[in-house]
Every structure is written in structure tokens, then in C-alpha cells.
Amino acid sequence: MEIFNSQPGFCPVCGSILPPLNTVGNVVCYNCKKEFHPEVFGAQDVDYTIHFNSYDPERVFGKNKSNSDDEAEGPVVERKCSKCGHMQMSYATLQLRSADEGQTVFFTCLKCKFKESENS
Structure with a gap:
């Protein structure tokens, strides 16, 4: 029916x-x-x-981490690192505030691994 x-x-x-x-x-x-x-x-x-993403504890805890500038933890954008001046950073986003506000973007420098955040 x-x-x-x-x-x-x-x-x-x-x-x-x-x-x-x-x-x-x-x-x-x-x-x-x-x-x-x-x-x-x-x-x-x-x-x-x-x-599914695989879980590699050596990579997560830094035991097998290379110091390559090309190793990104996410998408890469042209953004100047405020610590070393390198012009490429990877980023990840999270919704940390209420749903009617923008998301928080976390940037990581590909050269020195400095992390910074921005509320969009």
C-alpha cells in the first residue's frame, strides 16, 4: 500500500x-x-x-615523524606563519562555538610546525 x-x-x-x-x-x-x-x-x-583512517601510534606520538617541509596535516593554504614567516600552512576546522557562529580554523606551519587559530 x-x-x-x-x-x-x-x-x-x-x-x-x-x-x-x-x-x-x-x-x-x-x-x-x-x-x-x-x-x-x-x-x-x-x-x-x-x-576508514588507519591508526598508527608511532605517527600519532611522534616516534616515526620526519622533518620534511612537505608533510602536511591537512589541506595547504598560502598563509604567512607569524613565527617563522613561511608562506604555507595546513589547516583544520572545528565548530567549537554555538551553531549560529563561525567555525574555528587551526593552522599549522609546514616549516616550523607552529600552530595558531582563527575564529571565522
Whole structure:
């Protein structure tokens, strides 16, 4: 019984987003618990791989760390280091303040590894 005129990937009964398509078996809606054939996703070829970051304690704790200027801890931008004057820094962002305020950007100099932050 279809209540919703749904798009592929959405439950035709309750309208919720369906879980990812498994390689075998039917799809079960998380919300209404109805079971559907894989055709509910339409004619799409679902092929994806999830890659997880590996944990290397030697790299994390600095035992195997090289002093290369090219070793970045994130995306690299042209920004002058306030300590050594090098013109390349890597950065990472975090939402540390409330959601209606900007994020905090943490910069790391590629040469001297000096760290600084900026509230955007």
C-alpha cells in the first residue's frame, strides 16, 4: 500500500529515507519496518566502499615523524606563519562555538610546525 508518491531510495509507505542497499536480500525501512525488494531504489547501480583512517601510534606520538617541509596535516593554504614567516600552512576546522557562529580554523606551519587559530 503506497501512501507516498516516493522517489527511489525513500520508503513508499512512510516516506523515510531507506537504509543503504545490501548486496543480497531485501531492504527494511528503519521507521515503519516494512520490507521491500531492491527495486525500490530504482534502476541505479549502487557500488561504494567505506574507507576508514588507519591508526598508527608511532605517527600519532611522534616516534616515526620526519622533518620534511612537505608533510602536511591537512589541506595547504598560502598563509604567512607569524613565527617563522613561511608562506604555507595546513589547516583544520572545528565548530567549537554555538551553531549560529563561525567555525574555528587551526593552522599549522609546514616549516616550523607552529600552530595558531582563527575564529571565522
